[in-house]
Amino acid sequence: MLAGVIGATGYAGAELVRLLSGHPEVTDILSASVSHHGESIESVFPQFVHARLGTLLEPADLIARSDIVFGALPSGKGEAYAKACLDRGVSYIDLSADFRFDEDEEAYRAWYGKSYDYGELRKRSVYGLCELNREKIKTLAGQGPLIIGNPGCYPTAVSLAAFPVMAGAAGVVPSGYIIADAISGVTGAGRETGRAYHFPECADSASPYKVGSHRHTPEIFRNLNNMSGPDTRPRGGIQLVFTPHLGPFNRGILATVYFPLDGCGRPAECRPAAAELAEKTARIRDACAAFYHDEPFVRVLPAPLAAATNRVRHSNYCDLSIHLDQSGATLIIVSAIDNMVKGAAGQAIQNMNLICGFDERRGLEALPALF
Numbered sequence: 001m002l003a004g005v006i007g008a009t010g011y012a013g014a015e016l017v018r019l020l021s022g023h024p025e026v027t028d029i030l031s032a033s034v035s036h037h038g039e040s041i042e043s044v045f046p047q048f049v050h051a052r053l054g055t056l057l058e059p060a061d062l063i064a065r066s067d068i069v070f071g072a073l074p075s076g077k078g079e080a081y082a083k084a085c086l087d088r089g090v091s092y093i094d095l096s097a098d099f100r101f102d103e104d105e106e107a108y109r110a111w112y113g114k115s116y117d118y119g120e121l122r123k124r125s126v127y128g129l130c131e132l133n134r135e136k137i138k139t140l141a142g143q144g145p146l147i148i149g150n151p152g153c154y155p156t157a158v159s160l161a162a163f164p165v166m167a168g169a170a171g172v173v174p175s176g177y178i179i180a181d182a183i184s185g186v187t188g189a190g191r192e193t194g195r196a197y198h199f200p201e202c203a204d205s206a207s208p209y210k211v212g213s214h215r216h217t218p219e220i221f222r223n224l225n226n227m228s229g230p231d232t233r234p235r236g237g238i239q240l241v242f243t244p245h246l247g248p249f250n251r252g253i254l255a256t257v258y259f260p261l262d263g264c265g266r267p268a269e270c271r272p273a274a275a276e277l278a279e280k281t282a283r284i285r286d287a288c289a290a291f292y293h294d295e296p297f298v299r300v301l302p303a304p305l306a307a308a309t310n311r312v313r314h315s316n317y318c319d320l321s322i323h324l325d326q327s328g329a330t331l332i333i334v335s336a337i338d339n340m341v342k343g344a345a346g347q348a349i350q351n352m353n354l355i356c357g358f359d360e361r362r363g364l365e366a367l368p369a370l371f
């Protein structure tokens with residue numbers, strides 16, 4: 001199969017090229033770039049020297065020759081490519097936000113500042129969080145070429161932490177007020193050259209950004225709602241506070257998600273005994289592990305392990321660790337992913353595998369890198 005990557009000169013696109021080069025079903029990779037077409041990809045990424053990846057094409061040329069196309073472009077740039085793919089009868093996997101909001105154009109316009117260019121494409125698009133929408137993706141793929149709105153990196157980390165809780169499978173009743181704090185490595189910003197990403201500005205420091213207003217907030221919020229059915233949705237609705245941070249490392253997202261439970265805020269003298277707390281934590285952990293038992297890429301960690309970015313590095317895994325605070329009334333789930341893999345290119349390939357009917361793990365089985 002011939003896989004095409006538009007935006008191969010960006011971080012997520014280059015990661016796609018790297019992962020696809022080891023995919024057993026992919027015989028060849030075509031790469032495209034607007035600003036570098038005609039050059040070789042190793043002139044941008046010398047890591048690919050001697051890999052025989054050919055020259056960077058113009059996007060239209062790539063679309064005309066590929067069996068499946070990935071778009072790793074800034075949001076707002078991919079719709080015309082998606083349309084050209086569907087017109088040619090091939091599927092398009094979009095890593096930007098352009099297809100993450102389905103038919104909710106209003107939410108997309110509010111957070112991304114533009115309207116849809118081809119709204120009708122959403123009839124053939126599906127949000128590609130595989131753990132949530134696997135059956136929808138397969139069904140749509142069975143009907144012809146489709147578009148995948150590959151999830152955002154923060155939404156992937158936070159949503160996978162929240163899924164068992166929101167689906168009512170963790171054996172607890174959350175209040176609906178959910179706080180997610182997350183920290184991302186600098187590659188999350190792509191090849192951004194703004195001052196905040198210069199080495200002296202971001203090394204040896206961590207800082208919040210876009211507090212209370214990050215674009216991934218509506219995507220996470222929508223996911224939490226979709227994950228909870230009418231029976232499990234908190235009665236007062238879901239309220240979400242999401243705060244992203246920039247961390248002094250290259251890869252990885254660590255999200256800590258807080259779910260207040262019944263009794264949250266009760267006085268210290270009402271705290272449960274240590275044994276009772278440990279037993280309750282184990283019960284919730286077991287329930288989450290059972291929920292994700294058949295998921296190839298979600299690992300609920302045994303106690304006393306805590307999720308960490310360096311244990312999922314270069315892999316498609318999402319690690320979850322389950323904790324309770326001392327009062328036993330706040331459930332804390334920590335989620336770790338590699339933003340470039342499960343948060344972007346790896347998840348996109350997981351979607352390709354679903355669309356093409358390959359084993360979902362194909363090309364993604366590698367264990368995390370140690371360093």
Ligand SMILES: NC(=O)c1ccc[n+]([C@@H]2O[C@H](COP(=O)([O-])OP(=O)(O)OC[C@H]3O[C@@H](n4cnc5c(N)ncnc54)[C@H](OP(=O)(O)O)[C@@H]3O)[C@@H](O)[C@H]2O)c1
Pocket residue numbers: 006007008009010011012013032033034035036059072073074075077095096097151152153187188189190191192339340343344
């Ligand atoms: N980095 C991450 O961890 C991550 C995680 C999840 C999702 N994403 C999403 O993935 C997308 C790409 O992110 P990135 O981090 O790889 O960004 P990036 O490093 O800035 O790369 C973006 C690439 O898009 C290409 N491009 C720009 N305008 C284009 C156009 N009109 N037509 C074709 N290509 C165009 C550019 O290549 P040329 O100038 O060579 O054409 C550039 O290399 C974004 O939507 C981002 O939100 C990124």
